[in-house]
Amino acid sequence: MNIIETKNLTKNYGKNRGIQDVNISVKEGEIFGFIGPNGAGKSTTIKTLLNFIYPTSGSSKILGMDIVEDSSKIKEYIGYVPSEVRYYEDVKVKDIIKYSKSFYSKIDQEYVDKICNELELDMNKKMGELSLGNKKKVSIAQALIHSPKLLILDEPTNGLDPLMQNKLFNILLKEKEKGNTVFLSSHNLTEVQNLCDRACVIKDGKIIDIIEIEKEISKLSLKITLTSSDITKEIILGLSSKLLSNKENSYTFTYSKDIDTLIKEISKFKIDELLIEKENLEDTFLDYYKNKEIE
Numbered sequence: 001m002n003i004i005e006t007k008n009l010t011k012n013y014g015k016n017r018g019i020q021d022v023n024i025s026v027k028e029g030e031i032f033g034f035i036g037p038n039g040a041g042k043s044t045t046i047k048t049l050l051n052f053i054y055p056t057s058g059s060s061k062i063l064g065m066d067i068v069e070d071s072s073k074i075k076e077y078i079g080y081v082p083s084e085v086r087y088y089e090d091v092k093v094k095d096i097i098k099y100s101k102s103f104y105s106k107i108d109q110e111y112v113d114k115i116c117n118e119l120e121l122d123m124n125k126k127m128g129e130l131s132l133g134n135k136k137k138v139s140i141a142q143a144l145i146h147s148p149k150l151l152i153l154d155e156p157t158n159g160l161d162p163l164m165q166n167k168l169f170n171i172l173l174k175e176k177e178k179g180n181t182v183f184l185s186s187h188n189l190t191e192v193q194n195l196c197d198r199a200c201v202i203k204d205g206k207i208i209d210i211i212e213i214e215k216e217i218s219k220l221s222l223k224i225t226l227t228s229s230d231i232t233k234e235i236i237l238g239l240s241s242k243l244l245s246n247k248e249n250s251y252t253f254t255y256s257k258d259i260d261t262l263i264k265e266i267s268k269f270k271i272d273e274l275l276i277e278k279e280n281l282e283d284t285f286l287d288y289y290k291n292k293e294i295e
């Protein structure tokens, strides 16, 4: 079943372009990445899905319900983290959580406590006393407390320290294990590569591609960094079709043949350092940002 399904979803801001003919299908139980340059239309898509703004044309369903007609019903099943969080300064964290709980008929207090502990929320602090990252943590807890079937996250790691980012990733993977669905808008391409099953690229308001992450990773070459005073640039060029960088005796290049052949080839020389890694999807994603033409 598709949890999110959009049909030519379009939103214009007066004469300004927002999003145009967006068609996305998000499957139940997947983590779906949503990437694209600044101003591409990610937040506009999300705000339209949440019925914060009305579509100019087109339509969309979430959990089989219409995003405009059934908006309040849909919200029972959704957790949302906005890209920018704003709170009344005098309200305490525990009161925000209490207020959020009051919207739902069924709340598992044990789960709420677990989430608040995991995110290390300081329940007695006032919102005005919190840093951006700590405010963001409160909004993540708010999105999770009712165990939503669908999490819509707009740049959720923005402002979080690396340890807390990892905690959030683990929480999202657990949500996926439970069969819940995550729609994740992000500028962090490594995070999308590591977490998502599929990712959709939006540019200038239009969807330009939908990528299956595993499939894309399997197409990647190895990235070799090798330091040796015996090896010349010509030898490296004989091994690889793409020399990425060369500084004195150190070479970084892509390698797509089998690793055994490489080891045999380079064992003829004295090697000072050798690093073998997989190429990153980040470069592929960046190409989409830069070059890929809209069909």
Ligand SMILES: Nc1ncnc2c1ncn2[C@@H]1O[C@H](COP(=O)(O)OP(=O)(O)OP(=O)(O)O)[C@@H](O)[C@H]1O
Pocket (backbone or CB within 6 Å): 013, 016, 017, 018, 019, 036, 037, 038, 039, 040, 041, 042, 043, 044, 045, 083
């Ligand atoms: N309230 C608004 N009024 C007019 N134009 C808007 C408004 N909000 C967004 N836009 C325009 O809609 C387009 C899409 O913006 P949106 O905020 O959805 O992009 P985004 O992909 O979320 O960008 P970012 O990565 O910078 O957050 C941009 O051209 C933007 O200028």
